Amino acid sequence: MIAPSTLLDTARALATEAGQLIRDGRHGAHIEGTKSSSVDIVTQMDTASERLLRERLAQWRPGDAVHGEEGEDSSGNSGVTWVVDPIDGTVNYLYGIPHFGVSVAAVTGVPTPGSWRLEAGAVFDAQGRLWSAARGEGAWCDGVPLGAQEGPDLAHTLLATGFQYQPHRRRVQGEIVARMLPQVRDIRRLGSAAIDLCHAAAGLVDAYYEHGLHAWDFAAGELIATEAGLRVAGIDGGPADERLLIAASPGRWNDVRDALVKAGADTTWARADA
Template identity: 55%
Template sequence: MVHLRDKLLEVAVRVAAEAAELVESTRRSAVRDVATKSSATDPVTAGDRAAERLVRERLAELRPGEAVLGEEEGADGSGGDGVCWVVDPIDGTVNYLYGFPWYSVSVAVQLDGATVAGAVVEPSSGRQWSAALGQGATLDGVPLRASTTDRTELALLATGFGYRAERRTRQAEFVARLLGRVRDVRRTGSAALDLCMVAAGWVDGYVEHGLNRWDWAAGSLIAAEAGAVVSLPDSGELGGAIFAAAPGVADELRKVLLECGVADVL
C-alpha cells in the first residue's frame, strides 16, 4: 500500500505541476474568456476549463480507467477499486481573474472516499505542496509542521466567503463575533492554499462553509499529515464547515467557533 501511495502521489504532483504551468502561461488570454456559474460573482475562465482538460487527459494516460471528479466537468468513469481523482483546476479563480497571485491547482486521489495522496501547486510561484497518507506533508520537499500555538486568543485564523450575497452576510456576522476571540482573521480566496497555510504554520487554524470536495480533498490531507486536527464538512461537527487547526488550540477553538455561531452560518 505504501508503494501504491508513492506512485499515486508522484502522479498527483506531476499532473498538478503541468496544469499549473498551463494556467500561468495562458493567464493573460484565459481571463478574457469568462463565464459564470452559481452567481454573477462565481466566474469560470478559459484557464479553468483548459487546466481540467489537461489533467483529465494526463490521468487517462498515467492512470487509465480510474474515475475523475472535477469542478468544471463533474464526474467521469466508474473508479476501479474505489479510486477517484478529485480535481480543482484553479482554486481561487477570482484571484486568477484579477491577477492576485494566490490561486492553485489541486489534485487529490481518494480511495473509497478518503484522500490517500494529494498535491496543491501554486502557478504564480511554482511552489508544490504535497502529502501521502501516513507519510507526512512537504512544501518543495521540505517537511511541514502545523504551529505549536496553545492559546486560542493568540491564534491567527483563515476563512473564506461564499459567492452568494446572503451567505456572505451570514459569514460576515459570524466572523464579526469571532474577531474578539482570536488574534485576527485572514481571507485569501483559495481554500486549498488556506489548508496548506495551516500545514506550514502560517496560520493557526482555518474554517469555511460551503465548500465542495475538490476544494479541500488535497489540502485537508496536507494539513492533517502536517499534524493539524482536521474535520471535514461531512463530519457534521461544525454545521457543515471544514475545519483545520494546530493541535494545541483545536479543541478550544472548536468551542469558540460554536459559541460564535459557526453551526448557524448555512
C-alpha cells in the same frame, strides 16, 4: 510520456503541469461563464486546466474515476477517484492576485467528504511551490517536510477563512467573522481554500475554517494539513465535509471550534436559508 509510478507521483505531476499551464496563461485569462452566482466565475483557463488533468489521467491511469469542478464526473473500475480543482482561487487568478493554485487528490472508497479515504494530494500555487502529501507518509512543500507546531492561544491566533458566493450566505458568514474578530489576533481572507490549508500546514496561519466548501476545494489541502499534524474536522468533531471544515493544531482545535459555536457557526445554513 511515462506514467508516474505512484499516486503521490501522479498527483505531483498533474498539479505541476496544470499549475504551469495556468501561470503561463494568466495574462490572457477572461471570464468564460458563471456558476452559483454572477460573481462565481469560470475562466477559459479553468476549462483548459481541467481538460489537461483529465487527458493526463486518461493516459496514465485509465481505470480511475475523475471528480472535477468544471466537467462531468467520469467513472472507473480501479477504486481510485481523482478529485481535482483546475484553479482554486479563480477570482484572484483573474485579478492577478498571487493566491491561487491547482489542487489534485487521489481518494479511495466512496468519493464523498467524510466517506472517502484520502490517499495522496498535491497543490501547485501561484508562486510555483508544490505542496504534497501521502497518507501515512507525511507532507512536504517543495520536498521539505512540513511539521505543524502547537498553535498559540485563541487570543493570539491568526485565523484564516473564506466566503461563499451567494449573497444571503455571505451575509451570515460576515456576521460570524464579526463575532470572531475580537477573540483572535486577526483574520485573513485570501480566497483559496486549498492554499489556506497548505498555509495552515506550514504555520503561515494558525488555524482555518470555512463553510460551504466543495470536495475539490479541500481534498488535497485536508490531506496536506493532516499529514503535517493538524486536526481537520467538522464542527461536531467528525470528518470535515462540505458544511464546515476547521483546521488547527490538536491542542487548540477545541478552542477554535468552541469560539465558532458561540459565534453561531453551527447554525449558519439554517439562518442563511431561512
